[in-house]
Amino acid sequence: MPGTRTTPAEAATPLQRLVAEQRAALGGRFSTDDIVAVLHQAIVRGIFHPGQALRQDELAAEFQVSKIPLREALRTLQAQGFVELPLNRGALVQAPTLDQLKDAFELRLLVEPSLMRTAAPLLTRADLDEAERLVRAMDKAGTAWAFSELNVRFHDLLYGPAQRPLSKQILAMLQGHIQRMSFMQLSLAGFNRSSNEDHRVILAACRQGDADAAARAVAGHVKGVRKIVLELVAQQGLG
Numbered sequence: 001m002p003g004t005r006t007t008p009a010e011a012a013t014p015l016q017r018l019v020a021e022q023r024a025a026l027g028g029r030f031s032t033d034d035i036v037a038v039l040h041q042a043i044v045r046g047i048f049h050p051g052q053a054l055r056q057d058e059l060a061a062e063f064q065v066s067k068i069p070l071r072e073a074l075r076t077l078q079a080q081g082f083v084e085l086p087l088n089r090g091a092l093v094q095a096p097t098l099d100q101l102k103d104a105f106e107l108r109l110l111v112e113p114s115l116m117r118t119a120a121p122l123l124t125r126a127d128l129d130e131a132e133r134l135v136r137a138m139d140k141a142g143t144a145w146a147f148s149e150l151n152v153r154f155h156d157l158l159y160g161p162a163q164r165p166l167s168k169q170i171l172a173m174l175q176g177h178i179q180r181m182s183f184m185q186l187s188l189a190g191f192n193r194s195s196n197e198d199h200r201v202i203l204a205a206c207r208q209g210d211a212d213a214a215a216r217a218v219a220g221h222v223k224g225v226r227k228i229v230l231e232l233v234a235q236q237g238l239g
Contacts, residue, residue, distance in 0.1 A: 014042075018045075019038060022034065030065055040082060044180045054092065056074075096233075098230065098233060100177075102230065104178070105229075107170065112222060113215040113218045116218040117212065128203065128207055130157060131203050148183045152179055181225065181229050201221075
């Protein structure tokens, strides 16, 4: 669609900056998957707030696409649990409930330690060195979002060698919610890197070849994040 493209430097709103940054990175037009990724990031980062209406005309103009790929993107986000599409009311950002968060954490506790136990003996020196690099990068991360993205990459790397396709499928389904939890923890608590110490404990166990210790460290890490997030969300009055 025709229109003037905004550069990151010219963008006036957080959404405009995000769209401009992603357009520059992609080098052109947005696919449906690209729109899903940008809207997901906007929701996770709090650019769109729970309950906020997502106006299709405005979003289509922002992405410079027709409403068809935009509607497809919104349906994908609905299936992922980030958007509601009530009849005749357009699209709304879905707020996570305490029950949903508790359920997601319980699933993480079932899946992630088991994946870590399976993957730990299969990690190569190169895998561990890359994990160490990501930990150092998290030490230097300047924003909660940058930390959150590095956090996802760290865990994906460590679980990667496990030949557990169904477990990974479940984890992939949870990935957006996991990132939302991580961002909530960092944003609501005030940006800090305390959870990176957990990453060092996990990595040390992997370097020592102690799969059980690595699995216990992952479980402890998830439980620690759960405690912080649920307390903070409860304080925010989320039902």
